[in-house]
Amino acid sequence: MEELIAKRYIKAFDFNSDLASMENLAEIFSVLAESFKNERYNAIFNNPSVSSDDKSSILLDAVKSANSNEVNNMIKLLVENKRIGIIPAISVELQKEISRKKKSYTGVVFSDTQISDATLNELSSNLGNRFESTIVLDFVQSNYNGIKVEVEGLGIEIDFSKDRIDRQVIEHIIKAI
Numbered sequence: 001m002e003e004l005i006a007k008r009y010i011k012a013f014d015f016n017s018d019l020a021s022m023e024n025l026a027e028i029f030s031v032l033a034e035s036f037k038n039e040r041y042n043a044i045f046n047n048p049s050v051s052s053d054d055k056s057s058i059l060l061d062a063v064k065s066a067n068s069n070e071v072n073n074m075i076k077l078l079v080e081n082k083r084i085g086i087i088p089a090i091s092v093e094l095q096k097e098i099s100r101k102k103k104s105y106t107g108v109v110f111s112d113t114q115i116s117d118a119t120l121n122e123l124s125s126n127l128g129n130r131f132e133s134t135i136v137l138d139f140v141q142s143n144y145n146g147i148k149v150e151v152e153g154l155g156i157e158i159d160f161s162k163d164r165i166d167r168q169v170i171e172h173i174i175k176a177i
Contacts, residue, residue, distance in 0.1 A: 107151035
């Protein structure tokens with residue numbers, strides 16, 4: 001739900017072809033999003049006895065160095081609508097939008113067996129060619145019995161499960177009998 005609301009707020013900015021301003025905004029919101037990981041910071045913004053003006057001034061002081069009316073207005077709007085909590089979601093959605101514009105994505109390969117860097121590079125290259133993008137894959141050792149590739153920004157999930165293949169072979173043999 002927060003992602004949908006964050007996308008609406010992001011649409012308020014006019015990024016026609018200016019990728020640099022979008023990256024600057026993403027940097028500002030990523031710093032703000034990091035501060036939401038601090039419990040003391042969250043205690044202030046979730047406390048109903050702290051006034052909206054105080055919350056607004058704290059956030060505006062945090063982004064003062066950006067010297068941007070757009071950012072200041074966005075912060076004021078978020079405080080006014082009691083949507084301060086979606087700042088981390090705005091940060092994530094801005095990063096996704098930048099990835100879409102650059103056609104550059106990161107993904108993860110899960111497997112129970114070690115996969116070499118050469119294989120990861122080949123997978124990245126082949127997926128990148130297929131989707132006309134630059135894709136960087138990272139390997140994560142897991143207990144997954146097979147190989148699973150996820151590229152969230154593109155909505156790709158490729159799954160080769162040894163268990164599933166075994167079940168399908170058995171089903172095919174049973175049908176043939």
